[in-house]
Amino acid sequence: MRGRPAIFDNKEVIEKAQKVFWTKGFTATSLEDVLTATGMGSGSFYNTFKGGKKELFRKALNQRREAFRAFETALNQSDAPMELIRDFFRSIARADHDTHLQGCLVVNTVVEMAALDKDLEEEAVAILKETEHLYTKAIRRAQREGTMKNQTDPVILGRYLITLWNGINVTRRMYPDNKILLKQIDMQLEILR
Amino acid sequence: MRGRPAIFDNKEVIEKAQKVFWTKGFTATSLEDVLTATGMGSGSFYNTFKGGKKELFRKALNQRREAFRAFETALNQSDAPMELIRDFFRSIARADHDTHLQGCLVVNTVVEMAALDKDLEEEAVAILKETEHLYTKAIRRAQREGTMKNQTDPVILGRYLITLWNGINVTRRMYPDNKILLKQIDMQLEILR
DNA sequence: ATATTTTTGTAATGATCAATACAAAATAAT
DNA sequence: ATTATTTTGTATTGATCATTACAAAAATAT
Numbered sequence: 001m002r003g004r005p006a007i008f009d010n011k012e013v014i015e016k017a018q019k020v021f022w023t024k025g026f027t028a029t030s031l032e033d034v035l036t037a038t039g040m041g042s043g044s045f046y047n048t049f050k051g052g053k054k055e056l057f058r059k060a061l062n063q064r065r066e067a068f069r070a071f072e073t074a075l076n077q078s079d080a081p082m083e084l085i086r087d088f089f090r091s092i093a094r095a096d097h098d099t100h101l102q103g104c105l106v107v108n109t110v111v112e113m114a115a116l117d118k119d120l121e122e123e124a125v126a127i128l129k130e131t132e133h134l135y136t137k138a139i140r141r142a143q144r145e146g147t148m149k150n151q152t153d154p155v156i157l158g159r160y161l162i163t164l165w166n167g168i169n170v171t172r173r174m175y176p177d178n179k180i181l182l183k184q185i186d187m188q189l190e191i192l193r
Numbered sequence: 194m195r196g197r198p199a200i201f202d203n204k205e206v207i208e209k210a211q212k213v214f215w216t217k218g219f220t221a222t223s224l225e226d227v228l229t230a231t232g233m234g235s236g237s238f239y240n241t242f243k244g245g246k247k248e249l250f251r252k253a254l255n256q257r258r259e260a261f262r263a264f265e266t267a268l269n270q271s272d273a274p275m276e277l278i279r280d281f282f283r284s285i286a287r288a289d290h291d292t293h294l295q296g297c298l299v300v301n302t303v304v305e306m307a308a309l310d311k312d313l314e315e316e317a318v319a320i321l322k323e324t325e326h327l328y329t330k331a332i333r334r335a336q337r338e339g340t341m342k343n344q345t346d347p348v349i350l351g352r353y354l355i356t357l358w359n360g361i362n363v364t365r366r367m368y369p370d371n372k373i374l375l376k377q378i379d380m381q382l383e384i385l386r
Numbered sequence: 387a388t389a390t391t392t393t394t395g396t397a398a399t400g401a402t403c404a405a406t407a408c409a410a411a412a413t414a415a416t
Numbered sequence: 417a418t419t420a421t422t423t424t425g426t427a428t429t430g431a432t433c434a435t436t437a438c439a440a441a442a443a444t445a446t
Binding site: 023027166168 | 216217218220221294295296300301303304305307308309314318321322325345349352353355356357358359360361362363364366367368373376377380381384
Binding site for chain 3: 198224235238245
């Protein structure tokens with residue numbers, strides 16, 4: 001291929017941008033913030049991301065989606081998926097203070113973009129629903145295999161878990177305290193017994 | 194008192210501004226948005242709110258706090274406080290589509306301001322904690338009076354309810370559908386029986 | 387070697403941002 | 417009546433915003 005070789009790795013750039021968007025949100029993140037974080041100049045930036053800030057944000061959001069999908073693969077391969085889900089939630093209570101304050105990029109996006117950008121909001125909602133369906137599937141399987149006593153409709157229990165996810169990602173900013181969070185998460189997971 | 198009489202009612206102004214902040218958030222709301230919504234010119238605005246946009250936002254947030262405190266009064270006077278709390282949550286499932294997308298101003302503020310403005314974030318967190326304590330108090334009373342079988346520590350159950358509040362205010366944007374929401378809320382309140 | 391293509395770095399664009407300056411207007415106090 | 421005080425409307429400020437223009441740099445293709 002012809003042309004001057006690129007010195008920026010696309011995936012790395014998106015990763016660095018994701019970090020900024022995650023802490024400051026879309027609106028409050030200036031392009032300067034992004035350029036500083038990535039080391040790019042605006043020339044390279046707009047050459048790579050023709051859609052500007054919004055395209056980059058969408059890519060950062062979808063990189064996050066891939067992380068959730070990796071969890072899906074792990075769930076499918078596990079023979080104790082509910083244990084994985086349990087630990088997924090319990091792992092929140094192993095994060096540090098700053099991570100608690102960051103919450104979840106996808107939840108943050110739903111909250112911020114609901115009135116600002118339908119595209120991005122719907123994309124974030126779709127990711128949450130995908131995640132919810134992972135839960136639902138695992139619950140259905142656990143009920144069928146008899147490892148879960150609770151026979152409540154898996155759809156309802158799946159929504160219970162995504163609501164817990166949504167909620168705990170706000171509550172952890174009220175109580176960025178791993179002892180409190182673990183106690184709370186364990187209590188809320190009891191229902192899955 | 195001397196001077197030209199004010200034509201703007203302070204409380205009304207804050208109310209109108211609150212509506213804008215509630216839908217667009219702090220950062221994405223421009224001063225022009227505020228001036229348009231209130232009918233004020235920037236002269237009157239900065240004369241009234243010396244602290245600028247941030248002071249107005251804080252006042253809007255605290256006006257919301259007053260609404261929560263009105264609920265506290267109702268709780269204290271009621272002889273079935275748990276029924277009031279139950280209906281408080283169920284009332285979410287009576288809102289219209291746009292209201293679902295708005296979520297809760299206080300939750301929105303915690304999410305948006307965590308990395309942007311410690312003052313405002315802490316103020317919002319304080320409001321959520323106040324609300325949590327209302328729940329805790331009512332639960333403790335219901336347990337003492339024997340109207341609630343579940344004997345779990347009221348502190349944990351209070352945190353369960355504020356996490357439900359935080360979560361459902363995101364989930365309602367995933368499912369702005371009153372049937373789904375009511376079913377979900379009722380299921381999640383079963384634990385309080 | 388020269389032409390073509392792509393990426394880069396920098397400077398500049400016009401729009402929008404929050405906030406201020408300031409004089410006219412409208413009242414009360416003297 | 418004159419002065420003092422406060423609110424108002426408008427014009428303007430300087431900063432920051434996202435984006436574009438454009439030429440130099442660096443590679444490949446001919």
